[in-house]
Amino acid sequence: MLSVFADTPTFSWDLLADVQLLFHYRFMQNAYLAGTLVALAAGMIGYFMVLRNQSFAGHSLANVGFAGATGAVLFGIPSVIGLFIAGLLAAVGIQTLNSAARQTRQSDIAVGAILTASLALGFLFVHLSPAQYASNVYTVLFGNVLGISDADVTTIVWSTLVLIGVLLFMARPLFFASIDPDVAAAHGVPVRGLALAFLSLLALEVAIAVQIVGVLLIFSLLVTPAAIAQEVTTRPLVAVSVAMILALLFTWAGLLAGYILPYPVGFFISTFAFGTYVVVRGGRLIRAHNRHRSSATTTGNTL
Amino acid sequence: MIHNSSPSPSPSSILATSTPVVQVENAAVMLGGRTIWQGVSLTVEAGEFLAILGPNGAGKSTLLKAILGLLPLSAGSISVLGHMARRGNVAIGYVPQRRHFEADVRVRGRSIVRLGLDGGKWGFPLPFLSGEREAVRRVQEAIELVGASAYADRPIGELSGGEQQRLLIAQALVTRPHILALDEPLDSLDLRNQQGIASVIRQISHETGAAVLLVAHDVNPILSAVDRVVYVAQGQVAVGTPETVITTETLSRLYNTPIEVLRASDGRIIVVGQAEAEDNSHALRLR
Numbered sequence: 001m002l003s004v005f006a007d008t009p010t011f012s013w014d015l016l017a018d019v020q021l022l023f024h025y026r027f028m029q030n031a032y033l034a035g036t037l038v039a040l041a042a043g044m045i046g047y048f049m050v051l052r053n054q055s056f057a058g059h060s061l062a063n064v065g066f067a068g069a070t071g072a073v074l075f076g077i078p079s080v081i082g083l084f085i086a087g088l089l090a091a092v093g094i095q096t097l098n099s100a101a102r103q104t105r106q107s108d109i110a111v112g113a114i115l116t117a118s119l120a121l122g123f124l125f126v127h128l129s130p131a132q133y134a135s136n137v138y139t140v141l142f143g144n145v146l147g148i149s150d151a152d153v154t155t156i157v158w159s160t161l162v163l164i165g166v167l168l169f170m171a172r173p174l175f176f177a178s179i180d181p182d183v184a185a186a187h188g189v190p191v192r193g194l195a196l197a198f199l200s201l202l203a204l205e206v207a208i209a210v211q212i213v214g215v216l217l218i219f220s221l222l223v224t225p226a227a228i229a230q231e232v233t234t235r236p237l238v239a240v241s242v243a244m245i246l247a248l249l250f251t252w253a254g255l256l257a258g259y260i261l262p263y264p265v266g267f268f269i270s271t272f273a274f275g276t277y278v279v280v281r282g283g284r285l286i287r288a289h290n291r292h293r294s295s296a297t298t299t300g301n302t303l
Numbered sequence: 304m305i306h307n308s309s310p311s312p313s314p315s316s317i318l319a320t321s322t323p324v325v326q327v328e329n330a331a332v333m334l335g336g337r338t339i340w341q342g343v344s345l346t347v348e349a350g351e352f353l354a355i356l357g358p359n360g361a362g363k364s365t366l367l368k369a370i371l372g373l374l375p376l377s378a379g380s381i382s383v384l385g386h387m388a389r390r391g392n393v394a395i396g397y398v399p400q401r402r403h404f405e406a407d408v409r410v411r412g413r414s415i416v417r418l419g420l421d422g423g424k425w426g427f428p429l430p431f432l433s434g435e436r437e438a439v440r441r442v443q444e445a446i447e448l449v450g451a452s453a454y455a456d457r458p459i460g461e462l463s464g465g466e467q468q469r470l471l472i473a474q475a476l477v478t479r480p481h482i483l484a485l486d487e488p489l490d491s492l493d494l495r496n497q498q499g500i501a502s503v504i505r506q507i508s509h510e511t512g513a514a515v516l517l518v519a520h521d522v523n524p525i526l527s528a529v530d531r532v533v534y535v536a537q538g539q540v541a542v543g544t545p546e547t548v549i550t551t552e553t554l555s556r557l558y559n560t561p562i563e564v565l566r567a568s569d570g571r572i573i574v575v576g577q578a579e580a581e582d583n584s585h586a587l588r589l590r
Contacts, residue, residue, distance in 0.1 A: 051410075168427040176422035179410060182399045183474070186373060187423035188391030234411035234458045 022259060030148045031255055031265075037160040038209045039221060039251040043244030044167055045205050046226035047236075048198060052178045055223045056108060057094050060115040061199070062206045062218040064090040067122035069140040069210065073133050074125045079140070080155055080207050087203025090114060095196050143214035143266045145255065152211060159208045163201055174198060175236060212251070213266045220270035221247050224277050231280045246276070322385050324349050324482055324514045325370055330379030332365055339365050340538045341378065347516065349481065352508050352528050355518045356549075357535035363518045364400060364486050366535060370516065371397055371484060384481060391423065396475030400486040400518070403467055408460035412451065412470040415459050417442050419474035445473040448510065449503050465496030469503060476507065483507065485517045489524055497524045504528070522549065523571045549574070 012018060023029050049058045065083040072082025097110035126137050139147070148156075167174075176184040177191045185191050209218055225246035229239040254269030261268075323346045331341035339362040347353055355363045368374045370381055372388035381388040383395065396419070420438055421428075428435065446455045449469040454462055459470065468488055475483060485504065489497045505528035508515045519525060522532060522545060532548050534541045536557045541548050548554075549572050554562040562576035 051408075169425055171427055172418075172422055172424055176418050179404075179408070179415065179418065182401070183397065183418070183471075184423065186371060186390065186397050186399065187419075189423045230409040234409050234414075234456070236410060236414050 022256070026150075027146050027148070028255075028259065030150065030153050031145045032252070034148045034153055034156045035145060035212055035251040035255055036248060037156050038205075038212050039247040040244050041160045041163050041167075041205050042209055042218075042221040043225050043229075043247035044164065044240055045198075045202055046222040046247070047229065047240045047243045048167075048174060048178060049202065049222060050226040050230060051175070052198070054199075054202075055219075057111055057199070058202055058206070058222055059219055060094070060111045061087050061090050061203055062210070062215045062222075063115050064118040065206055065210055065215045066140055067118040067125060068207075069215075070122045070125035070129065070137065073136050074129050079136075080152075080211075083207035083210055084203055086118070087206050088200055090118065091196065091199035091203050095192075095199055098195075099192065139214070140210065141214050141216050142264065143210060143212050143217065145212045145265045146258070148211055156208050156211075159204055163204055166197075167201060170194060170197065213269055217266045217270045220250065220273040224273040225250065228277050228280050231284055246273075250276075323347055324351075324384055325516070326382045327370070328380050328382075330369065330381055331377045332362070332369055332374055333377040334365070334374075338377070338538060340535060340540060343379070343540050345533060345540070345542055347482075347514050349514055350508065350512045352505070352515045352525075352530045353517065353533060354522055354525055354529045354531075354545075355516060355533045355535060356520075356522055359520075361535045361537070363535050366533070366540075367484050367486055367516060367518055370482075371395060393478045394480055395482045395484055396472075396478060396480035396513070397484045398468075398471050398475045398486065398488055400490065401471070403464055403491075404459045404462075406460045409458045410460075412455045412457060412459050412462065412466075413442060413446065416445055416455070416470055416473045416477055419445075419477040441477055441479075442473075445477040446470070448476055448507060449473045463496070465492050465499060468492065468496075468500055472500075472503065472507070476511070476513075479511065480513055483513045483515045485515070487518050487520065489519060489521070501525045501528065526570065526572065545572070 023032070046058075049055055064086050068082040068084070068086025069079040070082075071086070072079045075082075093114050094111055097114075126134070129136070173184065173189040174194050174197075176187065177189050177194045181191045205222070206215075206218060209221060213221055226239075226243040228246055229242035233239050233242060250269050250272045253272050254265050257263075257268040257272075258265030325345070325347035327343055327345040330343045332339045343366070355366055357363050365374060369376060370383065370388055372381075372383075372390045372392065383389075383392060417438070420441060446452055449472050451466065451469045451473060454466055455470065459467060462470070472483075472485070472488065475485075483504075488500055488504065492500065501524040504515060504517065504525070507513065508528070517525060522529065526545060529545055531543060532545050534548050534554070534557060536554075537559060539557060541553050541557050543553075549564055551562060551564045554564060554574065555576075558576075560576070562574060565573040565575065567573060
């Protein structure tokens with residue numbers, strides 16, 4: 001694979017040399033390590049997000065992170081902390097509004113209101129920040145995976161371990177509560193406590209994933225792999241594994257493409273995820289359509 | 304009740320035990336400052352099939368939930384298998400009143416049934432551990448018991464209401480409970496499915512020896528299986544065989560207004576009278 005750009009690395013057919021070249025730089029090592037961890041956690045938590053119909057809530061949590069990250073810059077604290085705090089506040093807010101408004105439409109409106117208010121707040125923070133931090137906005141929105149430091153990697157390693165550990169521990173009751181809250185409650189599952197715990201974990205994942213794909217593109221690691229997994233299998237364990245593997249593949253392929261070509265990594269990750277979703281979802285719709293038509297034909301013949 | 308992995312006792316051994324599976328003594332429930340019912344006493348023997356009947360809002364589901372330990376009593380006591388009623392009792396299989404799963408829930412039925420066995424447990428089991436094979440066998444047994452083998456691996460959201468209901472009953476059966484508590488399992492099903500589910504429940508109560516507590520609007524689909532009925536109305540209950548409880552005299556006394564009970568030539572029971580004006584849907588469904 002030969003690149004047409006003189007200033008980008010040249011790949012040969014010697015795979016070993018290619019891999020050595022890819023991991024030659026520290027920033028690439030960090031990018032792959034951070035990307036791998038974030039993708040694995042995203043695939044796993046994303047499955048529950050899709051199962052719970054909370055894709056929109058998760059997307060909002062990420063956008064609320066914009067205010068968190070820009071606010072963190074303004075007040076001089078690490079942006080991961082700012083993101084996490086903002087996400088936690090949003091999680092509590094969404095949870096409270098959800099239990100207050102039982103209708104889905106009302107809760108969608110509530111989540112949308114929180115989302116917009118926090119974007120406005122983020123806008124204000126950007127305006128108040130010194131001019132040299134203006135580029136930070138771009139990073140928060142779209143991620144900067146090639147700029148991940150050793151300290152960032154340490155944070156991501158620990159956060160991911162905590163996240164996956166807690167999620168595994170509560171996996172079965174959370175699955176039960178997501179599928180059938182009434183029966184789960186009768187089995188002694190703390191349904192509302194789990195809902196809040198889940199949103200908090202989601203806030204944590206968003207806080208660390210933002211560095212890879214940014215708040216606007218985070219959907220491609222959280223929701224898209226899980227949605228594809230649910231298209232291809234109905235077995236929960238298999239679906240979670242598929243979601244994790246897909247998120248991992250999109251991230252690895254995105255990093256590779258971003259390294260070879262002079263376009264952003266976040267663009268590639270999102271595009272690979274979207275492309276796969278279109279193919280899988282489209283394939284299933286076409287099959288369902290054909291089945292429907294052939295059964296319609298059969299009925300027509302018998303009549 | 305300790306979770307027991309050995310095969311459940313056969314019907315005869317359950318019948319041999321002298322303690323009733325459920326004992327309700329002079330119980331009352333208050334919700335939001337309103338007494339739903341009071342002075343309720345009821346004894347359910349092992350293997351018995353009980354239908355809980357009555358108009359909407361009379362507190363049929365409340366009675367079931369009180370037995371499940373999901374609601375506190377304001378007076379009296381309820382014991383289940385000799386212990387106080389409590390939440391999460393594996394001796395009771397519970398199917399709550401429900402709307403259907405959304406069409407886009409892409410989880411196979413088998414996994415939904417499995418939830419009844421260990422869905423509420425914390426921690427994550429390793430798939431290759433010895434308990435797994437037994438769990439898979441139990442799930443399969445419950446699925447076969449309700450006759451759902453043909454579609455147990457399809458996404459639950461794509462199944463019909465009757466198919467979903469069978470799988471949910473399988474979910475309740477997977478712990479091999481001594482009591483099966485069903486809240487309007489026949490509601491929102493068409494006539495054919497109503498009869499199908501009713502015969503599955505009847506068959507389960509014979510094969511497993513579990514006591515069945517079934518909340519229903521209409522006693523007719525289950526009339527041939529029912530041992531006794533609990534009729535809840537006006538904050539009170541009447542308990543007895545269908546012949547003694549669903550009568551003009553008993554219901555008129557319970558409602559404190561003239562009620563007429565008719566028996567059709569095919570054995571179906573039709574209730575007419577003031578209950579109709581008070582609760583139209585109830586009278587229509589009973590017909």
